[in-house]
Amino acid sequence: MTGVEVGRPRVAILGVGHVGTALARTMLDAGYEVAVAASGDPKKIELIASVLMPGAKAAWARDAVSDADIVVLAIPLHRFSTFDHGMLDGKLVIDTMNYWAPTDGVQSLFEETPLSSSEVVQNTLANATVVKTFNHIGYHEMEEERRPAGAPDRRALGVVSDDPQAAAIVGELVDSIGYDPIVLDSLSDGAAFEPGGPVFGARLTAPEFERAVAVDAVA
Template sequence: MTGMEVGRPRIAILGVGHVGSALARTMLDASYEVAVAASGDPKKIELIASVLMPGARAHWAKDAVADADIVVLAIPLHRFSSLDHRMFDGKIVIDTMNYWAPTDGVQALFEDTPLSSSEVVQGALAGATVVKTFNHIGYHEMEEERRPAGSPDRRALGVASDDPQVAALVGELVDAIGYEPIVLDGLAEGNAFEPGGPVFGARLTAPEFERAVTVDAVA
């Protein structure tokens, strides 16, 4: 890993399962400063972090969030409601979560609504700016699918937020770790990334991704 680059946003990843660990490694490889946190005492994950995410710092969740510019929610969605939503005020929050009722159980907050799941998250995190990305690629692909900018087979990942400047900033992060960011117009457009959407789990180049979401929007 190279030294941390001055001026890059500091990252906090909540969740040290498969998704959180894979994202931590890719971001560390791209020279981002990364802190990780689970639901309890950071001492319980220090060994995991040192082995699976060398270079990541284990913290209490509230401390990791407080010190970060960008917070990544890499937790099962059913745990979202138990978080202290106020600690995200003023933060950029990347939502990697998907709503799977068979595994998460029925979550009333995400049921019977025309909103995308990330729009629901944004409504709950009123003081934060939510960005949807990383939810439509498998954790086992996050490292192996990376490609340098300009590679003809570089995989595209969607980025959706209601704040264009924040979406562009997160797009830079997506690009830095080895993927082609496709920035959409708002969180509502992120429904294309959700389970059952046209790009969920699909390995697409940028032109293929853009065609897929355009056809879905027209349909």
Template sequence: MLARVLVEAGYPVSIAASGDPVDIALIVDLLAPGASPRWAEDAIAEADIVILALPLSRFTDLGPEAFVGKIVVDTMNYWPPTDGIQPIFDHPELGSSEIVARHLPGARVVKTLNHIGYHDLADARRPPGDPDRLALMVAADDPAAAKAVAEVVEDIGYDAVVLPTLAAGRILQPGGPYFGAELRRDQIERELLP
């Protein structure tokens, strides 16, 4: 769904899986017309922003060197009932995106797009100024990366509320107070920002 929403917003989108792009070409064409199936290495190398949306059990298969200098959006959620216990993510003092950042030390990790259901992503979009436009939070330690991703969030039909650190993104995780919450920018800012 995210790929389709990004294509509809005018972004060039590449989709990669763990194998040959030919194997996913039909799925890509059906679910995200206009997106291109690619080899993962090529998609990452050519991307300005890389979006991680993969099973957590496969996360450690990613080679950190490919992500050095890249803005990496972590959309993943750690759900032990679904994912099983993933020792790398089963950390009581770190959010899942902080763990992603540790595994990809050269990347500029941003957490967003994980606290809205993928099935709602297309339907909840609204143009700027619409009174029913929802907000998505964007958490990062790198202000420039947060700004770049916030612009994407705005372009796909949501107001972006930037949180000051990647650690602040813990509130967006399953079990956090904003996971699944459908709020407008003014509601979030009133609750969270000084």
């Protein structure tokens, strides 16, 4: 860990599974202050945090969110419907989740709609600002795939939001941890990042990523 860099947004990660812990490590390594929370008492995850995410602060979810500039939703999507949505009011929220019925079971909130999963999340979190990213890269790749800016093999990650300023902020975070952010216009474009989409699970450079989503948009 390089230490916290002054001026970096404070990050709260909700969920300490594979995705949450991998993101915590990459953000800590990039100089972000990171708090992590699960669904209950932070004492239950203090050991996990100290071993798997050294430098991250284990906290109650509401406290972690209250102190954060950016909140990362890294919970299993099937838990989203019963999640305390109100605690995210006024927050910039990164949605890393995917709707995948074989894994999560059929979720009517996401199944019975033409919207992308992050559009559903945004509609549910009406008083928050949702940005979708990190959902189309495997948790096991998040650390090993990082590259410095300008590296010819630097991997691209998609970023979408209905709020351009929020997308720009998250794009800066994506860049700072070692990836080229490709910012698209709206959350509806995030369907390309979902399971079955043209960039889901694919290791693409920025030009390759842009071509893939452009072809998908006209298909």
